[in-house]
Amino acid sequence: MGRHSCCVKQKLRKGLWSPEEDEKLFNYITRFGVGCWSSVPKLAGLQRCGKSCRLRWINYLRPDLKRGMFSQQEEDLIISLHEVLGNRWAQIAAQLPGRTDNEIKNFWNSCLKKKLLKQGIDPNTHKPLIEDDVKEEKKSTETTTPMQAPSSKGPTFASSHGSTFLVNDYDGGLTEASREIFMSKPEILDPLSSYYDFPMGVVAQSGFNLPVSQYQTSLKASDHQGQFVPNISSYVFSSMPSLTNSDHGNVSVTEFSDNNSASKMCSLFMNNDQVKESSSNSSNVSTIYHMMENAAGFSSWEGENKFDPLFQFQINGIKSEELIKTSSWEEGELQQAHNSIDFTSFPLTSLSEDLTGANFDVFQHI
DNA sequence: AACTTTATCAACCGCCACGAT
DNA sequence: TATCGTGGCGGTTGATAAAGT
Incomplete structure (x- = not known):
């Protein structure tokens, strides 16, 4: 079978984090910053692997996490970005300040997919579903495709914190500008800018x-x-x-x-x-x-x-x-x-x- | 009230890319 | 060049809560 995980090899703790562990990790990171994750557990006094610590920090302990319900704007943005980026959750998350890729992924899988299906939209292609497709989709909602085909329902705009970008043109094609923005130069969209x-x-x-x-x-x-x-x-x-x-x-x-x-x-x-x-x-x-x-x-x-x-x-x-x-x-x-x-x-x-x-x-x- | 099903989400797994040696 | 360690990512699992019967 596959490799043993680092946690198994080192007989480290797994599963949910206790408040004490959270406190230790939070204490450590806030004091010393994010450095070499593999050394964090040892230095922070945790029986966890570095990966686990990293994940806990990124998905839960980071002070800049927004948490809470997704707003309508966030929801729209996720859908727009998913149309362009597919299941590239990290890239999508980069455009939503305070949100983690895991959070967005979960939100997509548990809510947005179903919402789109209800609206008769294929969550994979973002195209309107025909009757048979709806039935098929409902059977297997978990299937995903990495990069989605462009929409043919007109221009699509992705709004990111005050700036709106043309994502799809009228022919349903991904615009060069949007490719540039979302794929080559993600830093153009300041992930924190919405807070302004x-x-x-x-x-x-x-x-x-x-x-x-x-x-x-x-x-x-x-x-x-x-x-x-x-x-x-x-x-x-x-x-x-x-x-x-x-x-x-x-x-x-x-x-x-x-x-x-x-x-x-x-x-x-x-x-x-x-x-x-x-x-x-x-x-x-x-x-x-x-x-x-x-x-x-x-x-x-x-x-x-x-x-x-x-x-x-x-x-x-x-x-x-x-x-x-x-x-x-x-x-x-x-x-x-x-x-x-x-x-x-x-x-x-x-x-x-x-x-x-x-x-x-x-x-x-x- | 007890049981079953469904929804949610934190955490893990395994793969890949990259840098160091 | 090969190997190893590490970080990052997307897919998946499993525990728990909520809803339904």
Whole structure:
């Protein structure tokens, strides 16, 4: 049979992640950044393979994940992009900030495919289905094709964060422009650009649909020199596998709006009763971290009541050998991490430079 | 209430590409 | 050139919740 997985070979843990594991991984990555995944489990004290850690971070722990229901715009964009890109979920995800390829893939397979079929559209070809096809499709909805034939139902536009691109021309052919945009130059579409459209400093609105997850986060945009500023406003680690939206309840946001975006303070208050309820409903709840942030803010975890210097190095994107030297890492590991940290893959790296002096406070540990 | 079916989604598997040696 | 380690990707599985009977 096939190869043994790395987890089997090394007798590592598999399956669902515990809140403790999440915390360890999150702690590690936020402090030291994303470097060599294969060394992460060892350094973070996890009995997992590097691949598993990577996946957990990308699909679940990353602070810039949007979570929650897909909006109609997102849904439309996914369909448009799928028409062009086929099952290239990673490329599709690159156009939807805060969404993971896994999430989009699941959404496609569980919802969008069926939706299109209901509308009489072949989810593989995006062409109208004839009667027999509908029956056939319903029998085998799981079959997919890598690259779809162009649509013949007229021009198709894919909207990506304020910009709309012609994907198919009237003949149903994929336009050269769209090929260029979606396939050769994916970076043209700033995956974070849609956040620029968000109201300043507004993290969440009342009734905001928080995800069915152990971990929640929200983002805000900043017009700060056009740079994206992630807003880590709330973290909840628990072992509850799926808190419902209503479990998280209403989230209220207060915006302090002065002219300095760096000083904008967003405060997020969770209803105390809801917090209590969430906690008491699960005896497994191990940790609830509730963080608030200032405009540049990010906080270290409870127990380290100071901002970690290496993290500061990372999030500010400033080379600082001095800061690194203060880390407790072994010399070799440090150097390796220093060399291997992928700043572009970490969402906090694009903080604008004028935020470098910002304070990183420890917020509230519930 | 008990059981079955369906839907959802986190996580794993296996393959591939790429860089280092 | 061959081999190995690693990261990334898409397909698939399996656990769980929700809905249906």
